[in-house]
Amino acid sequence: MIRIAPLGRVLAVAAAASLALTACGGGEETAAPTSSAPASSAPAAAKGDGVLTVGTLLPQTGSLAFLGPPEFAGVKLAVQEINAAGGVLGKPAVEIDTDSGDTSTNIASQSVDKLLQQKADVVVGAASSSVSLSVIDKITGAGVVQFSPANTSDQFTTYNDKGLYFRTAPPDVLQGRVLGDLILADGSDSVGILALQDAYGTGLADNVQKAVEGGGGQVVSKVIYDPKAADYSADVAKIKEANPKAIALIGFDETKKIVPELVKQGLTADKVKWYFVDGNLSNYGTGKDGFPKGTLDGAKGTQPGAEVSDDFKAKLMTADPSLKDFNYGPESYDATILTALAATAAKSDAGADIAAKLTEVSSGGEKCTDFKSCADLLAAGKDIDYDGVSGPIEFNAAGDPAEATIGIYQYGADNTNKNIAFNTGKIDG
Structure with missing residues (x-):
């Protein structure tokens, strides 16, 4: 189980507040x-x-x-x-x-x-x-x-x-902390981050990096990519060159283009641990709009929110x-x-x-x-x-x-995800 450290935040109404943890x-x-x-x-x-x-x-x-x-x-x-x-x-x-x-x-x-x-x-x-x-x-x-x-x-x-x-x-200070802790807890001390260039992508990437490095790991490569790019081969190549044990992919719909490129360059989920976030933690499946069976098997991801009951x-x-x-x-x-x-x-x-x-x-x-x-x-x-x-x-x-609560999810061979844990932390002013 991952333990969430006490959180701090900077408020608009405060001159300063210490940041212990997004x-x-x-x-x-x-x-x-x-x-x-x-x-x-x-x-x-x-x-x-x-x-x-x-x-x-x-x-x-x-x-x-x-x-x-x-x-x-x-x-x-x-x-x-x-x-x-x-x-x-x-x-x-x-x-x-x-x-x-x-x-x-x-x-x-x-x-x-x-x-x-x-x-x-x-x-x-x-x-x-x-x-x-x-x-x-x-x-x-x-x-x-x-x-x-x-x-x-x-x-x-x-x-x-x-x-x-x-x-x-x-x-994102909270999700970044949970994701960084998860990567380290899974045994990966070297991480590559692929993140889209926008307020969400760069902010969450920074928070993941802080968590990884704060826990004794190393971010060996952080690539901020253009989500409108026609091709992601050069971005993936930069990650491959750094030889990380884990890859955090922080993106949106362009994930459907990046995943095949990771596979093409040999960075498959069974060789390098993959981690997704709320922006791309979708149930992709194996149909025409999904990935070949087993592509995401074992990959994990984080999503803000408590467990959604079957009733809801x-x-x-x-x-x-x-x-x-x-x-x-x-x-x-x-x-x-x-x-x-x-x-x-x-x-x-x-x-x-x-x-x-x-x-x-x-x-x-x-x-x-x-x-x-x-x-x-x-x-x-x-x-x-x-x-x-x-x-x-x-x-x-x-x-x-x-x-707030952050859920941790894991993909199966059918490229859909299921929850495996929930972690709750306070965000103190």
Whole structure:
């Protein structure tokens, strides 16, 4: 079992905090926009209209499209349960779905414009950290809550989001620590890292390197690649030249091109230990869109999130019967339920009012685990502490989870993965 050391983090509200220890990032590299507003500035007032409108900004296209179906299903299921329990503020919640694309297009910005025009009170998304960084100023500047189920870039922890950005996925300092510890625990003291060039890829690569080197191992090669490249032979050759015992592949959909190149150059999973991350931990299978049988056999990977119960998987399947991956479905569900509970507690669907109650409804009160029971407690005048399907949820001052779980998965000969362990760590301010 891997032990997670106590975590530290730097908060936007602190002058300094020691770092003892971190889905996703963007499809392509994009510079993080810098807000021109001072840290104390308040968002433009977005008045509620009495109807909770949940907008989604999730991938229907682009390099993280495989994450879209479970995320959309999570939001849809949550809205169905909210409305079955009587809705919010006496009215049914409304869901508006849009595509986030990735940073190779302008889809996200156009989708946000659509959501703001339709008076979304919260935007659930994006999955990609780089996509979120490209629209966070537009969303929070409009006084709307942005609530990501999958952003893991460390940049959001100190970003000037006006108190309107939250996430149910942990920053990459945690996943990096767990992955680095896993590699060392498996007996590999020399590691090659292949990571895509974007906020997620470089950030997670740095955190993995810190964990490996902090544990006495060595990163013998770190290659940051262009996710739009037509060919990855030169990138893989650099890793091969360093002769690592393990390879950490931090990427997205381009993994489907990199894996065959690793095999071609003799770096097969039975000779060099392979490790994946949340951005590419998909059930690839052996069909026409997968890999030859046995390609991934023995490879491992990490994924933020607690174990998804069979019962919740079945519920997600009612929202989308075609699901084959469940990554970040629980986090999307929890983000939506929490938003509805915050609006209920605030007696308002205005973004600033929702944001002001999100921490309150997720900590310190009576435990509850579904919208109806939590809403009933609120109606009775009680404080609540919602614990979700993605795990116990409590936010720190930066809007990050104060505690999170990372799952460890292993592939079989059929190129699909199964969980083999879960590790939980606190993220202290």
